[in-house]
Amino acid sequence: PRASWQNIRTVRAFNREKYEIERFKSHTKKALLNGMKDASADTVRYILTNYLDLGAGVLILWYGGTKLLNNDAVEDDGSEITVGKLITFQLYWNMINNSYKIFRTFFLRLRVHQGLPIEFFHCWTLYPT
Numbered sequence: 001p002r003a004s005w006q007n008i009r010t011v012r013a014f015n016r017e018k019y020e021i022e023r024f025k026s027h028t029k030k031a032l033l034n035g036m037k038d039a040s041a042d043t044v045r046y047i048l049t050n051y052l053d054l055g056a057g058v059l060i061l062w063y064g065g066t067k068l069l070n071n072d073a074v075e076d077d078g079s080e081i082t083v084g085k086l087i088t089f090q091l092y093w094n095m096i097n098n099s100y101k102i103f104r105t106f107f108l109r110l111r112v113h114q115g116l117p118i119e120f121f122h123c124w125t126l127y128p129t
Helices: 002-006 008-015 017-069 083-125
Strands: none
16 A cells, blocks of 8 residues: 555656646747857857957057057156057056956856756756646
8 A cells, every 4th residue: 555655646747748748848948948048148248248358458559559659658747658568558458357357257157057056946846746
């Protein structure tokens, strides 16, 4: 008698096999669509941030180089901006920008991975009753 009570869940799951298969297909299709939306948004974000980063670097070098070539590169305190100062500024910009990219990547990965426990418990509730 005890073994028959333990097998009730299995028998009920087999009786609802078509329903469970459709439910599984529905959830996997939804997960695929959400994954595709997330990948598309991530691609757009990646392209925009990289082009903005590239544009900022080009703008810094273009503006500073133009000022140097026209001999009107003067700071607020009256000192001259040299090629060395421009390169130093560009190196500092790259250091700050790389730190920002690492920081951003860390939080994006954290956001993606925080959903894993939620999905685990959601799938756990999908077990046939």
